[in-house]
Amino acid sequence: MSAAIEFCHVSKQYRLGYVSSRTISSDIQRWITMNILGKEDPFLKIGETNDRSTKGSSDYVWALKDIDFKIEQGEVLGIIGKNGAGKSTLLKLLSRVTSPSTGLIRAKGRIASLLEVGTGFHQELTGRENIYMNGAILGMTRKEIRGKLDEIVEFSGCERYIDTPVKRYSSGMMVRLGFAVAAHLDPEILVVDEVLAVGDAEFQRKAIGKMQDVSKGEGRTVLFVSHNMASVKSLCTKGILLKNGMVDYSGTVEDTINRYLKYDDTTRKKKIIENVQYVKPTLHITKIEINGTENSESVLLSGQKSLKVRIEGETMEEMKYDVKVIIKNKESVPYATYANGHTNGEISYQDKGKFVFEREIELPSMLCQGRFLVDLSLHHPNIEYQMIAENCCELDSLGYQNSYGQVLQSSVCGFYGMTDIN
Amino acid sequence: MAETECKREQEWTTVIKPRTSLFDIDLKELWRFRDLYTIFVSRDIKTQYKQTILGPLWFLIQPVLTTVMYMVVFGGIAGISTDGLPQALFYLAGICLWQYFAQCLNATSSTFISNAAIFGKVYFPRLIVPLSVVTSQLVRFGIQLFLFVCVYLYYVLFTDSSVAPNLYALLFPLLVVMLAGLGLGFGIFFSSLTTKYRDLTLLLTFFVQLWMYGTPVIYPLSTIENEKLLFLMQLNPLTHIFEAFKYGVLGVGTMSWGGLVYAFVFMSVLLSVGILIFNRVQRSFMDTV
Incomplete structure (x- = not known):
């Protein structure tokens, strides 16, 4: 066994207020409000959760701070934590949607990230065309997709509509098609955000089953983020608990979940x-x-x-x-x-x-x-x-x-x- | 510092670092995603006129109507010279070239904003998107060029007009590459700047409209007599491309090797700078878009 992914002191810093501004005028407006009128940033949008909501002495906020861990090959890691704890930022860094502020992430093999089902689907294109499209976006070659097309169509259960533009699809069918493509990716490392929250029960079962196959049968490394403790528990072998952008705990999935729920209890004020x-x-x-x-x-x-x-x-x-x-x-x-x-x-x-x-x-x-x-x-x-x-x-x-x-x-x-x- | 703490005993295939050097462009990766590029191109072409009755005919209707309009307004009412060429041919040539350049520029300049939804969810070399846009515009350009060739042949074969092509017509592919390069260069340059300030998008649309009048599209360069104005016109790299095209294909215009070299160097520098900035912005634009 060797490490498949390694996070070395990874941090991600955001500058508050510089996130949501769109025009020069809004920047000027903010500058006037903050520096002349001495009020708070009118465009402040993130950092409203956790301790970060309280006004700090600086404009900067660490969405992730000093994340340092390793994932062995074939492990299924569940990443849990409250909203705003940094789970999605972590996945974004790993999927290279944005880059870290400091530190280094190293991985072995192809990383496929599923932060969303059906990324890049074009409404006017048919199901078949969108399979190619989505597959290519996720990093498959045309040849690979062609080889798996039948399997993908069958898994999605949309045979009948495969040559219909996806704008005629129900939202559930879109999700099925999207997941079907993703499920047939062959990456060494699979990054999955809470995509299972959508879809009906049958689809969820199918999706969880497929992810179990991928991790257990084929020895791939999976990173999975979810608020659903049951699916984390049934799927993952190890867990990491994030709290305010830092690793609060890492260990077996049971221990991590217990710690998370306990910690969730003590911070909850309502008795x-x-x-x-x-x-x-x-x-x-x-x-x-x-x-x-x-x-x-x-x-x-x-x-x-x-x-x-x-x-x-x-x-x-x-x-x-x-x-x-x-x-x-x-x-x-x-x-x-x-x-x-x-x-x-x-x-x-x-x-x-x-x-x-x-x-x-x-x-x-x-x-x-x-x-x-x-x-x-x-x-x-x-x-x-x-x-x-x-x-x-x-x-x-x-x-x-x-x-x-x-x-x-x-x-x-x-x-x-x-x-x-x- | 932090990096050295982690052992380097294994062969890593992916390394994600905070800031890479400005010149760190992964061409191999770009090549690996070539299938995505072709799929994007076919998507752009397929979806543009879906659910229309005339379909790709629209590619032709636009230049035809524009040409007729120019013939009436600029040729008829304003009486601007066309260097003795048939008006239809002269305007059509200018419109086809200009449309290609303008479409490339406009479409690539919104790369980051209009693709934010995809870019925010999955990684692939972002440069694929503007490259595919330029290519799919090329198909449109090709169809319009076919129209131009038809009109051209009509004038050469059936009328005794002064249309006289020469060897410089062989420069045509190079001219198209330069047009594409300029459109792409300006486009990705602007798209990198517009992730933060959207004002530039509005400015750009307006700017492109004005730019057409600063380029010999509806008039030949030879009509400009004011020295200063001529100098300004020659600073515009497009001027040399348009003139070279008209000189080679139609036989009138101001062909200048110096101008073409200038335009080529301009294009190369712009494109390189554009790609560098684009590459830099793509790494973190999700935080500012």
């Missing part, structure tokens, strides 16, 4: 308790924990057996109560409800004073991958609500993984897979 919409006046809630955290976003690990709910507070009167938890999808379709008061008639009793309500709810043995919202409430069934906290937290389920490493998608499988009775 579950801040999402409580109603509390009965005689009640005072001091702390709510779901899934072992007060934060409104947490992760359901794959294979996690239970979900813990903990509510601390004080009541000025004795109360009969029940804890109700509803887990639903982002469209607010409920998937499952925990409410022992309703289902089994198990109502609990609490004296005046401080209390801690704790529940450990059994989770289905096979969880799907996806993001779920939680409604939490305290109520006396059919009589009153003591506390309501709808959409109080979000659970990111990594999903059950079977032996092939595939994840059950909630959009395809529903909440969980069914198992045998015994």
Whole structure:
């Protein structure tokens, strides 16, 4: 094994304000605003995320700073990080769309970058002509494309329309055609930005499968950027976490993802308790924990057996109560409800004073991958609500993984897979 | 400094560096992407008149109508001399050449801006784009030239006009190369400058229109008698190209070897400088466009 790509102290600096100006007059306008009126740059457009949004002492910003790592041949590297962490800048440098400010990137073999599907498609040209066009833009020769044309057309599933101008295509067909071309590139190094976010489920599955083939079967090096932890996890062997333009962590993909999600949690200000919409006046809630955290976003690990709910507070009167938890999808379709008061008639009793309500709810043995919202409430069934906290937290389920490493998608499988009775 | 820290024990095929020397132009890479070049050329030709009824006939309609208009305005109303040549032939020659140059210049000058979407997503030698534009314009020029040849033959064979070609007509391919070189040179020069300030794009369109009147397109150079004006005209490299063409093919005009050499050197220098600047800008233009 030898290194396929090497980043040596790579940095990329942008000068704020010099990015979005288009005319001399806007430059003059900015100069007047900043230097004579003493106000902030009126054309400032980037750097609105992260710490870089706060006004610094200089006009310069480091989109990437001192990036230094190696990727071995045949590795699939997942690059993760929040918006504005520098992921796309990194890929842009590697695809030579722009050049680094300092440092050096070295690679062995042909680099093909897929920052977008169907780059350079011309609306007036037919599907076939666009395959040649797109292939050539991505660095294939005419001969190579001709040899793979049938395969590409078949993979795209657009045989019937292949001699129709692509302006008559549905947007999904365009994406399919574009990915089909890209999937048949034979680069030693493949750089993929979140292109999988588009397309239907079938296409996504096909695309992920193709990328797995490329990396596992053919020993190519792949760099993959995504916000979808499930696809990063299923595809990548190693991970790099970027934070404010610097490498925050690099290691196995699991460790990187865990670190990212944890770090995501600690920086998130919203706590579950801040999402409580109603509390009965005689009640005072001091702390709510779901899934072992007060934060409104947490992760359901794959294979996690239970979900813990903990509510601390004080009541000025004795109360009969029940804890109700509803887990639903982002469209607010409920998937499952925990409410022992309703289902089994198990109502609990609490004296005046401080209390801690704790529940450990059994989770289905096979969880799907996806993001779920939680409604939490305290109520006396059919009589009153003591506390309501709808959409109080979000659970990111990594999903059950079977032996092939595939994840059950909630959009395809529903909440969980069914198992045998015994 | 930072570069030396990384070991150099392996053979790297791609090295991405912050700033390369001004003269670092990768011709091998340009050659590797020759297929893209031909595809771009065929795209430009195919798509220009898609969904039109007359299709490539439009290549001919434009010069014909322009010629008729010039015959009426400049030949008829203004009464400008054509050195004794049939007006149709004289104007058509000038229009074909001028159109080629102007189209090359206009189309290449917006290289970066109009291709920003592609350039922002994938790398290939950017020079491919202006080169393919100049080539696809050549096809258009060829079709118009065919029209010119038809009109030319008509006048030579069926009328007793003073059209008298001579050996200098063999210079024609060189003249076309020079026109293309000048158009490309100015075009990529401007496109490199317009990534930051769009004002130049507006200026350029206007400037090209005016430039035509500073070039012997609708009048022969021989009509200029003012010494200073003549000197200014001769500074314009296009003047020598147009005059040489008319001299060789039509038999009238001011053929000057010195002028042609001047134009050629001008073109070479402009093209080299243009390519150097273009090459420099292409590396980071995505940050400023």
